[in-house]
Amino acid sequence: MLVWILCISTTAALVATSLQLFFDYRRDVSELEQGMRYIEQNQLPGLADAAWNFNVAGMQVQLDGIGHSTWVAGATIHYGPSQSAALTTGQVDPDAGRRFEYVLRRNEVVVGKIYIAPNLHTLYGRTLDRIGIVLATQGGKSLVTSISILLLISWMITRHLTQMAEFAKSFEPGKSFTPFVLRRSPRTPHDELTVLVDGFNDAYGRLQKAHEFQVRHNEILSQEVALRTAELLDAQQTLAKLAVTDKLTGTVNRLGLDEAFKSAMTLADPDSHPLAVILSDIDKFKSVNDNHGHLAGDSLLQEFTGILSRVVRATDTVGRWGGEEFLILCPQTTLEQALHLAERLRAGVQAHAFAEIGSKTSSFGVAVLRKGETSDDLVRRADEALYRAKEGGRNRVCPETPAIVS
Numbered sequence: 185m186l187v188w189i190l191c192i193s194t195t196a197a198l199v200a201t202s203l204q205l206f207f208d209y210r211r212d213v214s215e216l217e218q219g220m221r222y223i224e225q226n227q228l229p230g231l232a233d234a235a236w237n238f239n240v241a242g243m244q245v246q247l248d249g250i251g252h253s254t255w256v257a258g259a260t261i262h263y264g265p266s267q268s269a270a271l272t273t274g275q276v277d278p279d280a281g282r283r284f285e286y287v288l289r290r291n292e293v294v295v296g297k298i299y300i301a302p303n304l305h306t307l308y309g310r311t312l313d314r315i316g317i318v319l320a321t322q323g324g325k326s327l328v329t330s331i332s333i334l335l336l337i338s339w340m341i342t343r344h345l346t347q348m349a350e351f352a353k354s355f356e357p358g359k360s361f362t363p364f365v366l367r368r369s370p371r372t373p374h375d376e377l378t379v380l381v382d383g384f385n386d387a388y389g390r391l392q393k394a395h396e397f398q399v400r401h402n403e404i405l406s407q408e409v410a411l412r413t414a415e416l417l418d419a420q421q422t423l424a425k426l427a428v429t430d431k432l433t434g435t436v437n438r439l440g441l442d443e444a445f446k447s448a449m450t451l452a453d454p455d456s457h458p459l460a461v462i463l464s465d466i467d468k469f470k471s472v473n474d475n476h477g478h479l480a481g482d483s484l485l486q487e488f489t490g491i492l493s494r495v496v497r498a499t500d501t502v503g504r505w506g507g508e509e510f511l512i513l514c515p516q517t518t519l520e521q522a523l524h525l526a527e528r529l530r531a532g533v534q535a536h537a538f539a540e541i542g543s544k545t546s547s548f549g550v551a552v553l554r555k556g557e558t559s560d561d562l563v564r565r566a567d568e569a570l571y572r573a574k575e576g577g578r579n580r581v582c583p584e585t586p587a588i589v590s
């Protein structure tokens with residue numbers, strides 16, 4: 185900034201100085217012309233007298249008098265018949281650009297001619313002196329003025345702007361916001377800087393508020409998203425449960441049984457982790473529908489599965505295999521244990537008094553997983569056992585057909 189101030193003030197000083205020097209020079213030229221007029225009016229008549237009288241010594245004295253004038257460098261007078269004689273004082277350079285020429289007359293008769301060479305050295309010397317003085321004083325003035333202005337600007341403006349820049353740099357949205365305060369006397373009148381700081385604080389205040397609003401908005405959004413996510417998870421879980429649940433009985437459906445089979449089959453091992461299946465079917469169920477109505481049949485199915493679910497272990501899975509046929513998947517269960525469980529179920533059903541219908545019986549087929557078998561093989565053998573239970577007169581438990589050992 186100092187460079188700019190210096191450049192501008194120096195240029196201004198140079199322009200002013202040039203103008204001043206130009207007018208001074210014009211004044212000097214005018215002084216020189218006045219000096220010549222003075223010589224013409226006051227000294228040349230005496231010289232003309234001396235020339236009329238051929239008073240050579242008088243002419244020389246007069247001429248020297250002219251030559252001593254400040255503005256005269258030298259002079260030459262031509263006199264006598266045809267002005268053939270000449271006297272000179274000072275330095276008269278015939279090639280010098282400017283010279284003053286006067287015709288000397290006495291009684292209307294030309295008695296001589298005088299050439300006066302102006303003292304241009306004085307003129308130029310004065311001008312050069314002035315240039316030196318003016319340049320030195322103006323340069324010094326410019327320097328002092330520039331430094332003063334710079335110090336003033338620095339004290340009154342720059343230091344505040346620097347503090348504002350530091351404040352702006354340290355501003356972090358969300359952190360506590362204290363408005364920027366100018367470090368100067370509180371008695372300082374309301375000026376442009378005050379207006380700037382007010383606008384600055386206002387802008388940062390609004391920025392802070394916008395940030396707080398954004399944060400709050402984000403929090404609300406996050407809570408909304410969390411709520412919706414929880415609802416979605418709930419809905420997803422409900423859907424997943426519904427997808428594997430039989431609507432009427434609340435037991436798992438065929439799809440649920442498939443999944444239960446998948447995980448049970450990965451853990452099952454006929455030698456160490458036996459897996460048993462009990463397939464049960466309500467006896468003469470069609471007659472319930474026929475005699476008591478379909479709704480009574482539905483209720484019977486619900487009560488029937490209630491008995492099954494109450495008797496089996498938590499690790500067992502009761503599922504609707506289809507119609508009035510139910511499958512119980514029993515991990516870690518041997519054939520004997522499964523037969524025992526089936527017998528308990530059968531007895532439980534038989535002992536139960538079903539609403540509207542009274543007593544009802546059911547038949548059971550039991551099988552355990554053999555080496556190399558699939559779940560379909562296992563269910564097929566349990567189904568065969570159930571078929572035999574039906575064939576055998578119902579209300580009984582039949583085990584799988586023993587394996588044929590070759």
Ligand SMILES: Nc1nc2c(ncn2[C@@H]2O[C@H](COP(=O)(O)OP(=O)(O)OP(=O)(O)O)[C@@H](O)[C@H]2O)c(=O)[nH]1
Binds near residue numbers: 466470478508
């Ligand atoms: N109410 C009701 N009845 C059903 C449902 N699913 C299947 N059924 C009925 O269950 C009956 C099954 O009859 P069947 O297959 O002849 O067997 P059953 O009468 O039990 O005779 P057995 O099994 O030989 O003892 C059919 O009449 C089906 O309509 C159900 O969800 N609700």
